[in-house]
Amino acid sequence: MMRPDQIEASFDEAVFVDGLPISDVSAGVRRVYDEGERSGAPFPVTRARMLAYALGNARLAVNKQDAFAGIVERHYLDSRYGVGEIARIQGERAEAVARRDFPEGFARTNSAWAEGRFFTQADLSHTSPDWDRLLAFGIPGLIAEAEQRHAANPTPFTESVVLACHAFRDFALRFAAVCNREGRHDLAATLDALAARPPETLHEALQLAILYWHVQETEGEWVRSFGIFDRQYLPFLERDLAAGRLTEESAEDMLVSFFALFHAESKGRDAGAPFCFGGYLPGEPLRDGSNRLTRLAWRAFRTLGTPSPKFSIRVNPDTPRELLRFAAECIQEGKNAMVFANEPLVRKAMLRRGKDPSDLANFIPIGCYEPAIMGKELSCTMQCVFNLSKPVEDLFADGAAAPATWEEAEARYFAALERDLREALAIARRWERAWNDINPSPMLSATMAECMERGLDVSQFGTKYATSGVVCAGLATAVDSLLAIRTMVFDRGMISFDDFRAVLLADWEGREDLRQFALRRPPKWGCGDETADALARRICDLAADLIEKAPSAKPGGFQMGLWSIDWCIGIGSNMKATPDGRHAGTPVSKNSGANFGCDAEGPAGVVGSLSRLDHARFPDGAVLDVMLPPRTIAGEEGAEFLVNFVRTLFARGGQFVHFNSLSPDKLREAQRDPAKYRNLQVRLCGWNVRFVDLDRAHQDWIIREAEGSGA
Template sequence: MAELLWHTFARDRAELDRQYEAPAYREASGLVYDDLEKGALALAEGLAGEPHPVVKARAFAFILANARLAVNPLDWFGFHFDVVKVVGKADIGWHVRMILGRLSGKWINELCQGSVQPYVSERARQGRDDGLFVMYPDYAHSSPNWDDLLALGLPGLLARTRHFRCEQTELTPAQTAFYDGIEISYEAMIGFAERLAAEVSLHAAGSAKMQRLADALRRLAVAAPVNTYEALVLAMFYWKLQENVEMARVRTLGDMGVLYNGFYQRDVASGAATREQIKELFKYFLNHFAAMHVLYQQPMYFGSMDAAGKVQITELSRLIFDAYDECGLYDPKLQVCIAEATPDAFIKRVLEAIRGGNSSISLINSENAIASLLKCGMSLEDARTFVMTGCWDYAVRNEAKTIPLRLNLPKVVELTLNNGVDPLTGHRLGPATGEAESLVSFEAFYVAFKRQLADITQYMMAIANCFEPFLHEFNPTSLYSATIAESLLRGVDAYAFGAKVCSTVFNVSCLATTVDSLAAVKKYVYDRSDISLPALAAALRQDWQGAEELRERIRADRDKYGSGSALADELMVDLTDYTTSLINNQPNGRGGFYKQGQISIDFNVKFGAKTGATPDGRRCGEPHSKNLSATVGMDRQGLTGLINSVTKMDMSNFNHAGMLDFIMHPSAVQGDDGLEIMLALVRTYFRKGGHSIQGNVFDARLLRDAQAHPDRYATLQVRVCGWNVYFVNLSRKEQDLFIAQAEHLEKMGAH
């Protein structure tokens, strides 16, 4: 019987989902991981003293020439290579070890003993260990120029590199090493495509699918892609190499409905493929990422604008979205950019998927993105053609963005109460701004808080400015840099000074917990004199022991973030205006500038675990508030009231990200009327200046049952942060947080 080429996805789905559990590497095809790692690191050691881009490129080429290979004949994209080692399972994916990570770590350690010593200073170490901040060299948010990659292909990018190299009148040693690194790497990639094609050909007898994959790989070794399938093979091939070998995470697959639209239109018009066949190809492509699922999901998006400001929702956008929804995927995760001109019909199709349980979708306000990028000094054309670069964040094209800094804002309140000393460890983490008894008015307390915040913020940026100029030495990015025309023109790594824009993100985390704490201090210490500041500080150090009645009154108080409180709203606006003045457009260490993010992702749990009790009634170690959302149970005017409060902030100042999370009860969004309610909510939030929004539709009963009977709910998705997980894979504490949110929602509905 002839092989069935099409209509095979549903039949093969279970096997496709398991293909990364134990790939069948052919023993004679290459070295096992440990031997491959030893060989690559030994090669690098033998090149000690050579420029880092060259050393890394030689090690990269060794890996591609010697990695073990496997082929899955069921998958249109079924090529595997043994370049990562699983070292543990997390709730949200696999922890892995990457070969060149050892090399990068060695270079970081060497540089930290010399030029970058402040990064490993005692204050920096204590700040990290005590949970005040997170800081690290970041390569996790790159956005390669997919347009150039798909238009030029591997040989075209190599030829373009050589052209720019020849255009240089006189090369410095650093530029020579930069171009050498790219040429070595791309020659290795082309050779690897040929090597993979030969391996796939071993499975091609009787398999038209494998024959086409082998043909596509051979063609990509010599030319740019000419059809949808070849373009997708190239994208998968490139993604795996930059993500898993170069170690610069690819934080977007691009606007899929635009990037591949030309290929799609030609294929359909010529009869080379039908719409249903293209749709099935995308199912295989997207599901392949879900099968890999290493640590965090891979982003992609729809709804970008062109330079004239026209929203680009194509026929292919709708086809890919249908494929995504029909598969029930949460990896890749999806962003949908929404402007006034975005068709309501497409937005409702997206909301229908969210309502149906596919909550791995974030909605991004295009108008806000443009306004925030203009504030960074970008041109209108660059602002309109922004690209998504991670969970919810955006950048202009050819921007090399890093996210090395995250601040635990509620801990700054804790330091203010304790004169800059962490009461949990005794370490001085902030400046001496006065003992509690000396802060005799709320104005004095708030000035001390702002001094703490300014000192810590400026210190964190100074440390980042110390290590960020060495990013290209820590981990040269030849693959990524070759896609960035400006980097090639300058002969400089994109993560150094090579990209069109080199930005650094400073994330300020857990806003609601901070605002609620400040409001409680003002109201209960200074306005009502229910407790003195020294007594409050002492009670917090004892985790509210002896002050339980006061804690309950504070928790029941209506002056909370997101509840329409004039006091909380005033503090919220003033505080975010102040962080904006401290962060936005400050010069970074790579010839660019800082951007502010007002998000926590899952650091609300991590930071909360290292923060003592806070004046809002939170106990020691409990999670902080998440992203721009209210503290669980404190948004007492529902989602509409929360929106009305948070949009008093100017979210165009959050020129990285500012996500609002929601939970809606299924009964509120049923039928056509429910879909209209969801559409009106999104439109209203964005017209009022909201940055982005995401959420879940479920009830507490369902979650309690899933907690009690996890075997019955293996595929129940919940939106955690910038990614989705299966509810049953969360810790008991994290499950309880979702249940508490759902119970609060039901109580609100009962009143």
């Protein structure tokens, strides 16, 4: 078995033996695109041809010791490398569509973001194929279905799907030829088999997943879930064990090599490859599906200890305690690339949104912690990012009269919140139909049963469900700021509203005393304080009402999320100082938790506050970040505490939770001596990174979180 660092090196030192340099692939993709546009070909067809060109010409490598064929030079997707032609074409088309169809809304979304107010987009990055169908059909099955549909009723969509599926098969065959050339006849045989039939062994099934991953991401959509891993691949493992092809030990080694590929590709510099585990099986009565493959995969995860892949566990009352305990021990070791999902709560949220009970067993977190139905849902979970704290800033806008009472101030906040949300949703709606013009996705659509039955691309909402997520960020900043105004201006009369405006405009300069009061004395979100919690509840209820009822181009409509990932840094950088003691330009609160340093009652207080919210109203996800000092979670008691914490939070109605255990001193030392802390990883938001790879702003943000410092 190769060690993770050897796999990483094997990627970095890969000798490519086929295909063209990246710049030539990018130029070729552009040529195919230009020709398609010139000839007036339907864009989905052009898009499939671009895919075929990229897959046909990207450089490939295979090493003597590789367990899978998986090294593909595919930076043409990523504009960071200056050769991201597919990403560039997406960007150009998105802008052209927006300027054509809603120029004012497009201009407004840019100006609203510059104010830290909201951001809307056509979110192409939160998708998952139907892994069950992909594994059952294999490449030939997908081709056969596509050709049959195309023969029966030819459309640009069916033509694009046929082209994409053939490109998939040609890619497998080209990789097989490369393997043969390099003397890896074993891998070549696997790839040839996958071109001819569905996978039969675990190795074949995993190899197919790797190929598909490259194909879909080359098409232009990130694979934001690899499905419910232990359920999908168990039959393959069991067949191999029964036939004597694998032992548990050799299967575990294979899984280490498989998962390591995802780390080697990204080295923690993207949002991680997401794999889901556990949870209820289809059918009644409900039974948890954790199995021997769950244990093998988690052991492989622990062996690897890398930022990617990232794992999620669907937790229900029947989840084996030993699995949670194993996850807790990984966290103790700093291998914390994982999130826990409250399955019963997510099911409740999905039922509320009209999803069929029979589909709920296929719930997966898409991306970080956004629930969706695998293979049946187009979930653009970041269609809109909305800042709940911006309307507080508006209270202090130039020329706005000072509110006479707290009630008036509060009412004005809610009115501004409603105004902004309506505006953001109206623009987000215009983006919903744009995906089809930006990046039709025949490969992804080919895996989805309903897309094929209806003859519609995912971007035309061919899936059974289509939803748009509205990410609501900055709850703690909003609540704490409003209650600071109430306490300081109205209850204690410490400062007039107009003087407060001047203080905030000056970013608290000369008024550190007031800022310290704002940080330490008023009621705060996340302490179980009844006033703060009731206000948070009202904000969330209003936002959820508006979001759920907003007109949407999609059948599933808009749905609220209560999280921020690291958008809270970007949002904050565009905001003035806020009354909660926050300085201008600094991040607003993270995800659904308390402001750093304001959780005076510790995690129990945060859980108490969160339990006052109805998380079933956040079908786009809601996550709590828990930062604990390493000594707190050490030893037997620490591991049991983590398990107990997850169980209790979920019993009280929380939705997702993940953990960091970091010492601020160690993080500061890592800033000073990065080489020594090369492998120190942190759970940034919904993914893990190596701390030393973060920019200074992100590093300082994590240090503040670790030291619980709001100052």
